[in-house]
Structures are given as C-alpha cells and as structure tokens.
Amino acid sequence: MASRLFPAKTQSGPSPKSMTRPKVWTEEVEEAYRFQLAGYRDETEYNAIKLGQGMDRWPHNGFIKKLQRKDGCFYYYDKTRECPEKEVNKCKIYVY
Amino acid sequence: MKGKGVACQCDRSFAFTARASKVDVGAPPSAGAFDQRPSSGPTNFRRFYDRGDFPIALEHDTKGNKIAWKVEIEKLDYHHYLPLFFDGLKETEHPYDFFARQGVHDMLEHGGNKILPVIPQLIIPIKSALSTRNPKVMCTTLKILQHLVVSAPAVGEALVPYYRQILPILNIFKNKNLNSGDGIDYSQQKRENVGDLINETLEAFERSGGHDAFINVKYMIPTYESALLN
Numbered sequence: 001m002a003s004r005l006f007p008a009k010t011q012s013g014p015s016p017k018s019m020t021r022p023k024v025w026t027e028e029v030e031e032a033y034r035f036q037l038a039g040y041r042d043e044t045e046y047n048a049i050k051l052g053q054g055m056d057r058w059p060h061n062g063f064i065k066k067l068q069r070k071d072g073c074f075y076y077y078d079k080t081r082e083c084p085e086k087e088v089n090k091c092k093i094y095v096y
Numbered sequence: 097m098k099g100k101g102v103a104c105q106c107d108r109s110f111a112f113t114a115r116a117s118k119v120d121v122g123a124p125p126s127a128g129a130f131d132q133r134p135s136s137g138p139t140n141f142r143r144f145y146d147r148g149d150f151p152i153a154l155e156h157d158t159k160g161n162k163i164a165w166k167v168e169i170e171k172l173d174y175h176h177y178l179p180l181f182f183d184g185l186k187e188t189e190h191p192y193d194f195f196a197r198q199g200v201h202d203m204l205e206h207g208g209n210k211i212l213p214v215i216p217q218l219i220i221p222i223k224s225a226l227s228t229r230n231p232k233v234m235c236t237t238l239k240i241l242q243h244l245v246v247s248a249p250a251v252g253e254a255l256v257p258y259y260r261q262i263l264p265i266l267n268i269f270k271n272k273n274l275n276s277g278d279g280i281d282y283s284q285q286k287r288e289n290v291g292d293l294i295n296e297t298l299e300a301f302e303r304s305g306g307h308d309a310f311i312n313v314k315y316m317i318p319t320y321e322s323a324l325l326n
Contacts, residue, residue, distance in 0.1 A: 037162065065206075066168075073153045073164035076202045 013048030016041070016094035025081070025088050027063075032091045033083035034064040038075045042094055129268055132229050141184030142192050150177075152195065163198045174210040175217065178203055182221035185237050186228055193236070200240055204247040211247050215254045218244075219261050226265040231290055234269065238293040245304040252304025256312055259301075263316035266294045270317060299323040 022029045032042060040046045046055065046067070054068030058079050067075050083091065109121035144150060151172070153164035181203060184196025204211065225237045241262075245252040255262070273291030287293065298320055302309045310322050 069164060071153075071164075073166055074168055075162055075164060076169060076206055078205060 013044050014096055016096050018095045020093050020095070021089050022091055022093055023089065025083060025085070028093065029088055029091050030063060030081060030083050032093055033087060034067065034075075034077050036091060038067040038069050040067075040070075041092070044094075044096065130229065130272070133227060135186065135228065139183050139186050139192075141180055141196055142187060144180055145184075145192060145195060150180075150195075150199070152199065154191075161198070163195065163202060165202070169202060169206045172203070174203070174207060174214050178207075178211070178214045179217040179221055182218050182225075182240075185221065185225040185240065186233060188230060188232060197236055197240070201243065204240075204243050208248055211244075212251055212254055215251065215258075219258045223261045223265075226262065229265070229269075231288070234265075234290055235288050235293055238290075238297045239287070241297050242300045245300050252301065252309070253306045255301065256305050256308055259312045259316050263313065266298065267317045267319075270294050270319060 022032075035042050035046060038046075040049070046052070049070065050068055054066065054074065055064070056066035057063065058065045060079070063079070064077050066077070069075060109124075113119055114121050148154075151165060151167040153166055178200075181196055181199040184192055185200065187193045187196055222237060222241065225233055228234075245255065269290050271291060272294075273289060281289065298313055298317065301313055302323055305312070310325065313320050314322075
C-alpha cells in the first residue's frame with residue numbers, strides 16, 4: 001500500500017512509509033512547512049536531491065534559513081515562526 | 097466648481113467689506129496637510145522590475161508570500177539593490193508593492209553588517225515614501241523602519257542624524273488615531289492604524305538609537321513621550 005502511495009524514487013531518496021497531518025504547531029511542523037514551501041517532502045528528500053547544498057539554518061534556534069528550490073532559485077525564511085495557524089494541518093509529516 | 101467657490105470665499109475674506117461687522121466670510125479653506133500627494137510618475141523600482149533587472153523569479157501563484165531569489169542574497173550588491181527596493185515602497189499597485197515590500201524584508205533579515213553602509217542612500221526613498229501621505233504606503237514604510245532599526249547592530253544609531261528628514265511627516269500624523277469610543281477599531285488588529293504605528297516606530301527609534309535618540313526625537317516631535325525614561 002505504502003509503495004503505491006509513495007512510489008520509490010531513487011533520485012529523491014528513500015520513500016516514506018506513512019504520512020500524518022499535525023494538529024498543533026511544533027518545531028517539527030515548522031521544519032516540514034519550510035521544506036514543503038520550497039517543494040520538498042522534508043530534509044531527507046532535500047539531501048537526496050541537493051546533497052545538502054544551499055541549505056542554511058538560523059544559529060539561535062536551528063530553523064531553516066535558506067533553501068534552494070528544484071529550479072535553482074533560493075527561498076529565505078525568517079528567524080521566527082513562519083507557519084500560520086491555518087497552514088498547520090496542511091503540512092505533512094512523513095515517517096520512514 | 098468647488099475650487100471656484102473657495103476662490104470666491106478667499107476673495108471675499110480679503111475684500112475691504114470683510115472688515116465691516118456682521119459680514120460672513122466663511123471658514124478658511126483646508127490647508128491639505130493630510131491630503132494624499134499625487135505620485136511623481138513611475139518609480140525606478142517599477143522600471144527595473146518591468147525590464148527584468150532584479151534577480152528574482154516572477155511568480156504569480158496563489159500561495160506566494162515569498163520571493164524566489166535567483167541569486168543568493170549574501171552575494172547581492174546592497175549599495176545597488178537595497179535603495180532600489182526601498183524606492184518601490186511608494187508603489188501601491190500589485191505586484192510592485194508586494195515585491196518591494198518582501199524584497200526589503202528579505203534583504204534586511206539576511207543583510208547583517210552589509211546594511212549599515214547603505215543607510216545614507218535609504219533616506220531619500222524613505223522620505224519620499226512617507227511624503228506620499230498615502231495611509232497604506234505609510235503603514236508599510238513604518239513597519240519597514242521598525243525592521244530596519246533592529247536588522248543589524250548600530251543601524252539605529254546611524255539613523256539619528258537623519259531624523260530631521262524622516263520625522264516631520266511622522267509629527268503630522270502622530271495623532272491620527274480613530275476615536276471609536278467603546279467600539280472596536282479593527283485597524284489595530286490589522287496593524288494599519290497610522291497613529292499607533294508611528295508611536296511604535298518612535299519607541300523603536302528610541303530603544304535602538306543610543307543616548308542621543310530621545311532628545312533628537314523630542315526635538316522633531318515635541319509631543320513624544322519617552323518609553324524608556326520616567
């Protein structure tokens with residue numbers, strides 16, 4: 001079932017086993033929101049595609065600061081929480 | 097027609113018959129201190145944007161509240177681009193207003209010590225944006241000013257010599273606040289209340305401007321009360 005939902009792609013790394021929708025905001029949700037805004041599933045996929053290049057984190061809280069999209073453009077993120085309350089349940093948390 | 101009426105009223109008030117008692121010369125005409133000023137043609141920002149000179153990807157999707165930069169911000173020439181983005185704060189049309197606002201936000205958030213040397217070049221765009229007296233433009237510019245003073249160390253102090261250029265407009269609008277009695281003023285929630293934003297901005301100036309900040313703000317805006325002293 002999982003393989004039908006998430007077909008294995010060698011380019012984008014290992015395929016996830018399941019996905020859940022968060023109910024409340026956490027740092028994990030913030031992380032997923034930032035990656036998904038840039039067009040990636042999560043850090044695993046980003047590392048598989050971009051090999052970790054172009055990624056930057058804020059030193060004081062570890063939030064994502066900079067990501068490179070698949071088309072080569074850069075997205076920059078704020079120091080503080082960016083994920084609005086209405087977007088929380090639209091984020092996807094993948095389990096491998 | 098209205099203008100003609102005003103002219104007549106002025107004529108009457110300066111006519112020698114106006115000195116006679118029981119002559120109604122009407123109220124003086126409005127000076128127009130709060131009136132919105134007409135725009136002075138297309139901004140440099142708009143020209144550069146239309147020509148595609150900015151290193152940003154132009155996207156018009158629904159979720160877009162971000163700019164996709166084609167070049168890393170750290171590698172941008174701040175002396176060239178930051179004043180240009182500030183020039184775009186005057187814009188009221190989509191997409192120019194969005195790209196200018198978001199571009200300034202990104203550059204300030206990630207500029208670090210590259211912002212400080214550019215401060216002198218930002219004063220004229222800030223002043224001209226505030227001088228439009230357009231409530232929307234003023235709100236945006238005030239929020240940007242609040243961001244600017246905390247964007248990097250010593251930026252607040254570097255702005256003190258330029259208070260004379262920036263603060264006169266703030267002095268005019270400082271008391272522009274809605275008196276809704278016990279009703280709800282929704283602009284407070286949306287942070288669109290010019291009077292409140294001006295107070296916040298002045299407090300931010302005072303907090304970040306060092307020892308001389310308060311006395312300089314007080315000199316330009318006599319009704320300002322310190323947020324730190326007393």
